[in-house]
Amino acid sequence: MPRAQDAHERPALSPKQAWGRGIPIVKTFATAPAPHWPAPTSVRRVMLDVLIALVPGVALHVFFFGPAILVQIALATGFAVALEAAMLRARGAPLRPFLGDLSAPVTAVLFALCIPPLSPWWIALAGMTVAIALAKHAYGGLGRNLFNPAMAGYAIVLVAFPLDMTRWLAPAPLDVAPVAFLDALHAIFTGALPAPLAWDTVASATPLDIVRTLASKDLMIGEIRANPAFGDFGGKGWEWIANAYALGGFYLLWRRVIHWQVPVAVIGSVVALSVPFWLADADRHPFPLQHVFSGGLVLAAFFIATDPVTGCATPRGRLAFGAGVGVLTLVIRRWGAYPDGVAFAVLIMNCAAPLIDRYTRPRVFGHGRHA
Amino acid sequence: MALSRFHGGLRLPPQKPAAAAAVVPCPLPPELVLPLAQHAGLAAEPCVVPGQVVLRGDTVARAAAGLSAPVHASSSGVVRAIESRPLAGGDGPCIVIEPDGRDTWNRLPPLAWRDAEPAALRERVREAGIVGLGGAAFPSPAKLAASVATLIVNGAECEPHIACDEGLMRERAGDVLHGAALLARIVGAGRVVVAIEERMLEARAALATALRESGLEPIEIVPVPTIYPEGGERQLIRVLTGREVPAGGLPRDIGVLCHNVATAYAAWRAVAHGEALTSRIVSVTGAGVRAPRNVETRLGTPIGFLVGAAGGYTGDAARLVVGGPMMGAALPHDAVPIVKGANAVLVLGADDIRAQAPELPCIRCGECSRVCPAQLMPQELYAAIRAGDDTEVRALSLDACIECGCCAYVCPSQIPLVDAYRQAKRAFAEQRADRARADHARERFHARTARLEREAAERVERVAARREALAQEQAAKAAAEAAPEPEPPKTMGKSDVLAAIARAKAKKAAQGKPPEGDTE
Numbered sequence: 001m002p003r004a005q006d007a008h009e010r011p012a013l014s015p016k017q018a019w020g021r022g023i024p025i026v027k028t029f030a031t032a033p034a035p036h037w038p039a040p041t042s043v044r045r046v047m048l049d050v051l052i053a054l055v056p057g058v059a060l061h062v063f064f065f066g067p068a069i070l071v072q073i074a075l076a077t078g079f080a081v082a083l084e085a086a087m088l089r090a091r092g093a094p095l096r097p098f099l100g101d102l103s104a105p106v107t108a109v110l111f112a113l114c115i116p117p118l119s120p121w122w123i124a125l126a127g128m129t130v131a132i133a134l135a136k137h138a139y140g141g142l143g144r145n146l147f148n149p150a151m152a153g154y155a156i157v158l159v160a161f162p163l164d165m166t167r168w169l170a171p172a173p174l175d176v177a178p179v180a181f182l183d184a185l186h187a188i189f190t191g192a193l194p195a196p197l198a199w200d201t202v203a204s205a206t207p208l209d210i211v212r213t214l215a216s217k218d219l220m221i222g223e224i225r226a227n228p229a230f231g232d233f234g235g236k237g238w239e240w241i242a243n244a245y246a247l248g249g250f251y252l253l254w255r256r257v258i259h260w261q262v263p264v265a266v267i268g269s270v271v272a273l274s275v276p277f278w279l280a281d282a283d284r285h286p287f288p289l290q291h292v293f294s295g296g297l298v299l300a301a302f303f304i305a306t307d308p309v310t311g312c313a314t315p316r317g318r319l320a321f322g323a324g325v326g327v328l329t330l331v332i333r334r335w336g337a338y339p340d341g342v343a344f345a346v347l348i349m350n351c352a353a354p355l356i357d358r359y360t361r362p363r364v365f366g367h368g369r370h371a
Numbered sequence: 372m373a374l375s376r377f378h379g380g381l382r383l384p385p386q387k388p389a390a391a392a393a394v395v396p397c398p399l400p401p402e403l404v405l406p407l408a409q410h411a412g413l414a415a416e417p418c419v420v421p422g423q424v425v426l427r428g429d430t431v432a433r434a435a436a437g438l439s440a441p442v443h444a445s446s447s448g449v450v451r452a453i454e455s456r457p458l459a460g461g462d463g464p465c466i467v468i469e470p471d472g473r474d475t476w477n478r479l480p481p482l483a484w485r486d487a488e489p490a491a492l493r494e495r496v497r498e499a500g501i502v503g504l505g506g507a508a509f510p511s512p513a514k515l516a517a518s519v520a521t522l523i524v525n526g527a528e529c530e531p532h533i534a535c536d537e538g539l540m541r542e543r544a545g546d547v548l549h550g551a552a553l554l555a556r557i558v559g560a561g562r563v564v565v566a567i568e569e570r571m572l573e574a575r576a577a578l579a580t581a582l583r584e585s586g587l588e589p590i591e592i593v594p595v596p597t598i599y600p601e602g603g604e605r606q607l608i609r610v611l612t613g614r615e616v617p618a619g620g621l622p623r624d625i626g627v628l629c630h631n632v633a634t635a636y637a638a639w640r641a642v643a644h645g646e647a648l649t650s651r652i653v654s655v656t657g658a659g660v661r662a663p664r665n666v667e668t669r670l671g672t673p674i675g676f677l678v679g680a681a682g683g684y685t686g687d688a689a690r691l692v693v694g695g696p697m698m699g700a701a702l703p704h705d706a707v708p709i710v711k712g713a714n715a716v717l718v719l720g721a722d723d724i725r726a727q728a729p730e731l732p733c734i735r736c737g738e739c740s741r742v743c744p745a746q747l748m749p750q751e752l753y754a755a756i757r758a759g760d761d762t763e764v765r766a767l768s769l770d771a772c773i774e775c776g777c778c779a780y781v782c783p784s785q786i787p788l789v790d791a792y793r794q795a796k797r798a799f800a801e802q803r804a805d806r807a808r809a810d811h812a813r814e815r816f817h818a819r820t821a822r823l824e825r826e827a828a829e830r831v832e833r834v835a836a837r838r839e840a841l842a843q844e845q846a847a848k849a850a851a852e853a854a855p856e857p858e859p860p861k862t863m864g865k866s867d868v869l870a871a872i873a874r875a876k877a878k879k880a881a882q883g884k885p886p887e888g889d890t891e
Contacts (some may be wrong), residue, residue, distance in 0.1 A: 029703060
């Protein structure tokens with residue numbers, strides 16, 4: 001195999017010098033270090049793939065909960081890009097390459113998919129301020145952030161605006177009083193529903209809320225699942241959106257944007273941990289797949305825990321990271337104060353990622369085993 | 372045979388238009404520029420003077436003492452100058468020959484390779500100036516010194532565009548196999564494997580036919596998948612034997628030797644035909660060349676002239692590279708001569724080169740570690756280099772990097788990773804050299820201090836010895852004074868006591884070390 005001679009070590013005789021000495025040059029060229037072929041991918045392409053992979057999930061979200069989610073996505077993206085530009089300016093970083101990398105829109109869409117569709121506009125503003133200005137740029141911008149920006153933003157609004165964060169709608173077949181798009185816009189931009197609508201009639205508890213509330217009343221899982229909100233595995237509608245996220249996840253796997261270890265570890269650890277409880281007492285503990293298809297677990301498994309910047313980079317580290325997210329999610333769902341713990345699980349594992357990476361370094365060629 | 376696989380690597384489009392055409396000879400250029408340093412190790416030392424007439428195959432520069440290789444005239448003509456010329460790695464001293472157009476050979480006497488001593492064969496390989504023609508240009512005799520069980524002859528080019536070995540195996544299969552058998556005889560290898568790429572169907576058929584007709588001992592011809600950098604020595608050995616060359620070790624440590632097919636061919640020409648290494652096959656290829664092909668090129672041919680032999684440049688020619696698109700070095704102009712290690716001249720079109728894009732921050736996507744054949748973590752290595760954390764850089768095994776460029780190729784942030792590793796390796800090498808110099812100086816200082824101390828101690832000892840001699844003399848004198856009384860004393864006399872005291876004093880003086888000596 002050829003070994004590159006270090007052409008850049010010493011400058012070669014310039015064409016002018018060579019001509020001056022009568023050395024025949026036919027043609028001159030611009031130089032650059034190897035490799036010479038065009039890059040097969042870019043950060044922009046990676047982020048674009050993530051956005052493409054979210055399309056099926058967003059489409060089903062619209063189908064089950066109405067087009068309000070699109071307004072949330074637009075709002076969050078607008079805030080995210082504006083904040084990104086402002087922070088880049090403040091940091092003295094060039095705008096064009098960093099605004100073009102599409103990382104801010106990815107954060108915005110992931111955040112928008114986590115919040116209730118009728119959330120008032122300041123939720124998106126608050127979430128994006130935390131995500132972009134604090135979690136991302138305060139730590140040094142793209143690639144340097146310790147916490148997943150979308151999850152940091154979501155966790156803060158979850159704590160700061162707990163009431164707004166519970167105002168989910170009922171999915172399409174169950175929504176007895178569907179909210180018209182104009183009414184939804186009114187709710188988003190004023191924070192109040194237009195008369196005669198009221199949150200009590202419009203909002204509906206999520207399947208995870210239902211499990212939590214009813215389980216605390218000592219109801220059996222069978223009785224809980226009799227609630228019309230439940231579908232085959234998770235909540236009606238919700239489980240289909242989860243399937244669409246998984247579909248997008250497979251696209252990302254195929255495009256090699258994400259690696260199999262994280263989704264397998266997240267979902268695998270949730271199943272592995274819930275199976276023994278369910279086998280021991282199926283009346284008290286939900287069927288393992290109900291855990292998988294509830295809340296934000298599938299979205300997290302394919303789109304959030306797979307964030308390369310804040311996750312692990314080694315293959316074994318990714319397994320550990322994903323398993324940590326899965327286990328912590330279950331722990332928070334079961335014993336924590338929140339019905340779904342995915343965001344907190346991801347943030348906790350973000351803290352541990354550098355250490356995990358350090359202890360899971362792969363064996364270097366020529367060291368040990370095969371040598 | 373069952374093949375193993377190596378970690379990472381890339382399946383790149385082969386892009387080998389040069390492989391399709393027959394190998395053509397390059398015409399004689401108006402001048403041949405022979406660099407003195409076109410191999411790994413020390414530069415050769417010129418043994419001709421300007422104005423001297425030389426024949427093709429004449430030694431024009433002798434190998435230096437140590438790792439080096441001689442340089443031979445690649446055509447007959449007159450030595451015009453010995454001067455500095457532009458080369459791929461900056462300017463360097465060269466012997467410039469003006470060919471006389473007759474291309475008259477001066478061959479060495481052929482050797483009967485089956486009867487000759489392995490040492491004589493190895494000496495011929497050395498005399499003929501043969502170095503690793505895969506690109507590293509490592510003097511071959513140095514690799515042929517140890518005996519090994521398995522010889523791997525590497526015909527897996529793996530880097531896109533480079534097709535010189537494929538052309539060689541297809542058209543000169545018999546000589547390649549004889550070269551393999553010859554090298555195997557030198558190192559006493561019982562098993563000989565010729566590794567070729569799966570897609571080289573014609574070359575494979577040619578080798579199989581040649582092997583049947585040659586009457587040679589069995590040689591395994593093994594097709595391997597085309598995964599870059601499978602042609603890398605360590606990767607190929609892993610694939611063929613399932614074993615890894617230990618970090619910091621050599622293939623011979625696991626009983627394996629790896630030589631390029633063109634090296635085997637050149638060794639055969641040197642032994643059976645007495646031809647020194649004066650030419651090689653070069654792939655002249657890329658969208659910037661009108662008629663891509665493999666060209667048999669005399670060493671020292673200017674690249675611009677060689678491209679002319681392949682139809683000249685197209686209007687699209689945007690970058691000139693010696694080597695392949697992954698590891699090759701870009702040249703600022705084409706007045707650079709072909710050297711022994713130059714396997715390809717690649718002229719890339721404007722669409723085939725990396726756009727000048729700003730380096731974005733690492734997003735830790737891990738693609739670089741996924742493709743790294745050395746199983747490194749390039750992103751962390753890069754961060755450690757940027758942070759100047761030498762301990763961490765060593766802990767991450769920078770020295771295991773083979774500079775294949777896979778990491779830099781796939782990086783979505785366009786970080787020039789492999790360039791950073793090369794620079795860091797160079798900085799480490801300089802550090803090592805500095806430390807060696809400092810160590811040397813310190814050793815000299817310690818040696819001097821030790822010598823001064825020793826001299827001082829010797830001086831003290833000499834004084835002590837003189838004092839003892841004096842004491843003994845006095846004791847002898849005292850004894851002589853006491854001696855005249857002949858009657859043997861019943862009890863110990865006074866003189867005996869005096870003598871004993873004197874002896875004890877002398878002994879003490881002799882044993883007692885001077886205080887300076889104790890500090891040593």
